[in-house]
Amino acid sequence: MMHQQRSEGRLSPSGDTEDSAGMSRLLAPRLAYFAGVARTEHVTRAAQEMQVPQSTLSRAMVRLEQDLGVDLFARRGRTVSLTPAGRTFLGSVERALAEIERAADEVRADADPTTGKVAFGFLHTMGSETVPALIRAFRVDHPRVRFSLVQNYGEAMIERLRSGELDLCLTSPVPDAPDLVGRRLDEQKLRLVVPADHRLASRRRIRLAEAADETFVTLEPGYGLRRITDDLCRQAGFRPRIAFEGEEAETLRGLVAAGLGVALLPPPAVPRPGVVELTVTAPRAAREIGVAWLDGHPDTPPVAAFKKFLLSRRGNLLPD
Template identity: 70%
Template sequence: MAYESRSRPEEVPALLAELGPEVAAALLAPRLAQFAAVARLEHVTRAAQLLAMPQPTLSRAVARLEEELGVALLARQGRTVRLTRAGRVLLGSVERALAELERGAEAARAEADPAAGRVAFGFLHTMGTDTVPALLRGFRAEHPRVRFQLVQDYVTAMLDRLRAGELDLCLVSPLPDAPDLVARPLDEQRLYLAVPADHRLAGRRRIRLAEVAEEPFVAVRRGYGLRGLLERFCGEAGFTPKVAFEGEEAETLRGLVAAGLGVALLPPSLVARPGVVELDVTAPRTRRAIGLAWVSGRPVTPPVAAFRDFVLSRRGRLLDHD
């Protein structure tokens, strides 16, 4: 340690206090575990054998700990030792800390267990009704004990959580173009124009997006992938959408459409919604790419790698739920 050759014994406790709790704990941690072994066995030689270290080295380590803390921890009686009152106080804290460390280590091992580890998986709200359950069902058929933390969010928030390490993988649209992320396309989904059943265009099967340039739109909030796509496609059609109402979920938007409050560009509904008609858009080509994203270069656990490989194997079939 940097201070050993420059500090007098009486200066060490004050120096440790100046270093701050994190640095001081890191310096003391090895000797605290050694002290705990001696304290439990009340015998330096047996503790040294247990720790597979020379007895003189262990004796010096405990003595150095006492010097660093500025208090006697052990009363030596020949080859045996007894805890002082200060030693008993410290031993209780050390044993609780060591037990907590072991629990943490066990939890970390459990996260990476190939058979029963955990995958933190984020996905779009519109993927949660059918696509994601189908993926999980298929994967769990071969990996029945793997656990999942599922997060539904909009693209920007999910990518932030992915970078922060809160998520392992994200099912996103549009695919991010960032040097710190890997994104693999999986499938393409058609977006339809949802109109009220009594709308002037409801009897049509196909329309051009420019035909609703003057209509009020209902849309998800900015930051959601669908909002960005709406603005892009409308821009390609030569207009800026007039958004009258904003929501967070496709089914909420369909309810607003059914109430006659506007039109919406949405993925297909799995179940026909009364009061809503979905129209094919012929110009521009309203499609969205859906893909899987993860952080480039970040190591992944075996269960995460297995699920990533499974999802990638569904390329071109992601939206097939049979």
């Protein structure tokens, strides 16, 4: 005879009906037991296969039905069969267990010392040359390690580091925060980039104060290079007059080439026609490049290996 759905709800200690999150925590430890019993339709056989005492398994099934308020099994001696409610529940349980197994396989694969994954963030200006060269050098000794690569500006990468989306990031300036570890790796000189037909284009060197009357094109607020630009101009005794703000250094070079302003930028991966790049003699124009990670966050073997590799490149991170 088919068992009827029980009318009482499972109550929390406070007397309120369990919410879905609480019910999930309550049921989760018993789901694999339920799937095993449902598969064998025999409590003793399921207990033997799962290597748990039969009494433990029987009590778990009774408690599962009590917590749900629904009969999942029709019992005939030592054998059991699923009720319609049990068959419905089993389909969802099998999908949930398969998803858990898939997730377990994924995190184990990502942590594998040989074939694991590193989630690595870096500045846009590092993407065309620096990062590819670093990964190529690292994979000489770790040829099967995989990378999830994220290009972004500094503040956005730090937030992704804090949220756990990134393991490591190359950024500038080197962050100084109690929840982060930052290590300086190298320094990159900045140049004043001017149009090829600009009044200063015949010069090789310049004091930044000489560009006080120029219109600047810069990265948007929030970018480390924008903060450095504003600070260098302040040190030179002026506040830059900004005509355009962008998100990538090469876009700014294009704006300079079009005669729309001047810019303080790191060296390009490939020289761009239409611009001249001047060495800034005063104030000292450079930015620190460093690696950052979340303090106290455990590293998987591939992340630890890549972190060690980056730290070994101190002073030799950037191309000549």
